[in-house]
Amino acid sequence: MLKRAAVLVGILLAVTAGAKPVVVGGTLASVTEAPWAIALNNTQSAASSGRYCGAVLVEPDKLVTAAHCMDEDVSTYYAVQGRADLGDDSVGRVSAISKVWIHPGYNTKDNRYDFAVLTLSKPFTGVPVLPLETRARADRAGVVPTVYGWGDTQGTGPDETLQKAAVPDLGDKTCLANQSYVANGYAAVTNVCAGYLKGAIDACQGDSGGPLVLNGRLLGVVSWGEGCAQPGEPGVYAQIAPAAKALQAQLR
Numbered sequence: 001m002l003k004r005a006a007v008l009v010g011i012l013l014a015v016t017a018g019a020k021p022v023v024v025g026g027t028l029a030s031v032t033e034a035p036w037a038i039a040l041n042n043t044q045s046a047a048s049s050g051r052y053c054g055a056v057l058v059e060p061d062k063l064v065t066a067a068h069c070m071d072e073d074v075s076t077y078y079a080v081q082g083r084a085d086l087g088d089d090s091v092g093r094v095s096a097i098s099k100v101w102i103h104p105g106y107n108t109k110d111n112r113y114d115f116a117v118l119t120l121s122k123p124f125t126g127v128p129v130l131p132l133e134t135r136a137r138a139d140r141a142g143v144v145p146t147v148y149g150w151g152d153t154q155g156t157g158p159d160e161t162l163q164k165a166a167v168p169d170l171g172d173k174t175c176l177a178n179q180s181y182v183a184n185g186y187a188a189v190t191n192v193c194a195g196y197l198k199g200a201i202d203a204c205q206g207d208s209g210g211p212l213v214l215n216g217r218l219l220g221v222v223s224w225g226e227g228c229a230q231p232g233e234p235g236v237y238a239q240i241a242p243a244a245k246a247l248q249a250q251l252r
């Protein structure tokens with residue numbers, strides 16, 4: 001009897017471990033391969049590590065993140081570079097945020113233009129930056145960008161450790177076919193629909209504002225989704241290209 005129970009538990013564990021999410025369902029990423037991946041921490045965070053959102057270094061003193069990450073007082077944020085495990089504060093560089101710009105087109109009703117540009121008090125000099133993707137047609141079904149972040153893994157990986165996952169671009173039609181995505185403001189011009197219709201691999205809470213990277217350029221930032229890694233509910237990313245001019249104007 002006990003043996004049977006143990007076997008059942010074993011099977012359950014195996015099944016749970018197999019359904020991996022990274023980011024939900026991702027793999028470990030190093031800060032060497034993703035030096036521009038920034039943890040946008042906050043002193044108000046529920047996590048003792050300060051984990052809060054992601055961001056991306058686009059100039060030595062400028063980050064792009066999600067506008068919806070910027071609800072707290074600017075003094076509570078700090079950017080961390082070069083720290084794959086947020087629990088290990090013996091490594092990496094830290095800077096406060098001196099200025100926040102929110103894209104004027106952002107609103108919480110349709111979540112469009114979910115972008116903020118942050119200025120670092122102490123530039124991360126010498127760290128490779130990620131260029132912006134300025135071509136709208138880079139977002140098309142079939143390409144396979146990679147998302148990076150320290151967000152929830154739903155048990156599929158270590159918590160608060162930089163993960164990455166390849167998430168196929170499903171094309172706008174896929175997200176426009178989902179009524180609740182349309183109701184939440186999904187728009188072909190300003191969003192990227194990426195992930196897996198079967199679920200299991202996706203960005204998740206805590207990844208917001210982090211980079212979606214294709215061919216060495218910033219294609220989008222993590223914005224929203226229905227749950228994480230759920231079948232039929234891909235990740236929604238704020239697309240850089242339609243906002244590139246406005247963003248670049250903040251980088252000078």
Ligand code: ARG
Nearest residue numbers: 203205206207208224225235
């Ligand atoms: N809004 C979330 C955050 O603040 C990110 C959600 C991404 N969700 C998803 N299923 N791709 O971290």
